Amino acid sequence: MSGVEEPVGAPQRPQYTLRARVAYDGTAFFGLQRQPRPVERSRTVAAALEGALCRLFSCDVESLQLCAAGRTDSGVHASGQVVSFLTPKPLRAGGEATLRLSVNALLPEDVRVLSLQAAPTGFSPRFDAVGKRYTYTVDNSPVCDPLLRRHAFHEHRSLDLPALRAAAAMLLGEHDFSAFANVSTDTRDPIRLVTRAEIQVVPSESDGEDGDGTPERRLLRFHVEGSGFLYKQVRNMVGALLRVGTGSMRVDGVAEMLAVNARPAALKAAPAHGLCLARVFYPHDRGVPPQLVEYKARREREWQSALQERRVPTRSLWGAQKGEDDDDE
Numbered sequence: 001m002s003g004v005e006e007p008v009g010a011p012q013r014p015q016y017t018l019r020a021r022v023a024y025d026g027t028a029f030f031g032l033q034r035q036p037r038p039v040e041r042s043r044t045v046a047a048a049l050e051g052a053l054c055r056l057f058s059c060d061v062e063s064l065q066l067c068a069a070g071r072t073d074s075g076v077h078a079s080g081q082v083v084s085f086l087t088p089k090p091l092r093a094g095g096e097a098t099l100r101l102s103v104n105a106l107l108p109e110d111v112r113v114l115s116l117q118a119a120p121t122g123f124s125p126r127f128d129a130v131g132k133r134y135t136y137t138v139d140n141s142p143v144c145d146p147l148l149r150r151h152a153f154h155e156h157r158s159l160d161l162p163a164l165r166a167a168a169a170m171l172l173g174e175h176d177f178s179a180f181a182n183v184s185t186d187t188r189d190p191i192r193l194v195t196r197a198e199i200q201v202v203p204s205e206s207d208g209e210d211g212d213g214t215p216e217r218r219l220l221r222f223h224v225e226g227s228g229f230l231y232k233q234v235r236n237m238v239g240a241l242l243r244v245g246t247g248s249m250r251v252d253g254v255a256e257m258l259a260v261n262a263r264p265a266a267l268k269a270a271p272a273h274g275l276c277l278a279r280v281f282y283p284h285d286r287g288v289p290p291q292l293v294e295y296k297a298r299r300e301r302e303w304q305s306a307l308q309e310r311r312v313p314t315r316s317l318w319g320a321q322k323g324e325d326d327d328d329e
Helices: 045-057 095-104 163-167 233-245 254-262 291-307 314-321
Strands: 016-024 077-087 111-119 129-137 173-176 191-200 219-226 275-281
Touching: 016 045, 016 291, 045 095, 045 111, 095 111, 095 254, 129 191, 129 233, 129 291, 163 191, 163 219, 163 233, 191 233, 191 291, 219 233, 233 254, 233 275
Parallel strands: 077 275
Antiparallel strands: 016 077, 016 111, 129 219, 129 275, 173 191, 191 219
16 A cells, blocks of 8 residues: 555546655765766665555656655755655545655665655746745864764854854844855846844753763754845855854955945855755745745745846846755755
């Protein structure tokens, strides 16, 4: 049993859209997106999902039409990636748990479908999203914890938490984030809205009170939410904040980068393995920040008006409105 209704008569073309929340450990993956040709270490999250779903539904990759909300880079993790795919059968009432169990039984251990639900025809996890939440974890302890090394970047130098938080606050709001995009990024619209940029001290089980000289462990988690992000924007923002935290850059250096759309030559993106796509926001989901819904609606009105007045080419409108350059983290 798969949790979907069995078809009657001749085989049908896929016509029902399902939406799934997916988690994966990105360590052993060459990113999310399926590679067009075999390359070294070409294992991808999309290929793993397509293999399991095609086997379950007895269909080919083309008819499945798997789409994802964001194309995470090699080594980047996810706890809230969203994908959609087509099936030849509707989801049976109450069949979500059965279908989830069936899919997960065919997936490798480093990928799991957390939830499944029917979605309206035409649903796009990428284009219908109004925002995303990323987390970045830093092990700020004198000695790297080997149990965290795949999911947290180790910074042995003590980070100035008040300076980190002051600099993070400068990222809030609507800005041209070109200075934080990858240097090779060619985007038609670098304007993004950041609604949350917080640094959390995560409680540690090791408090340094064992009496054996073990230093206290310090784990920091950066939380970033916004309407969308340019290629490597989140990792470059974390990289800038880490420079502030170590004293290599002034607190107001973040504001200067936004003002002049330029980045210091020494600024490096934080490594991929500390990053996790935590959630994708959609207008009618619970807990969606209303400012993200309002922002997308306003931006779409602005672009439609610009198109009517012929102030932008159609291609540029499509790219900006549909998130063409978003989230290649």
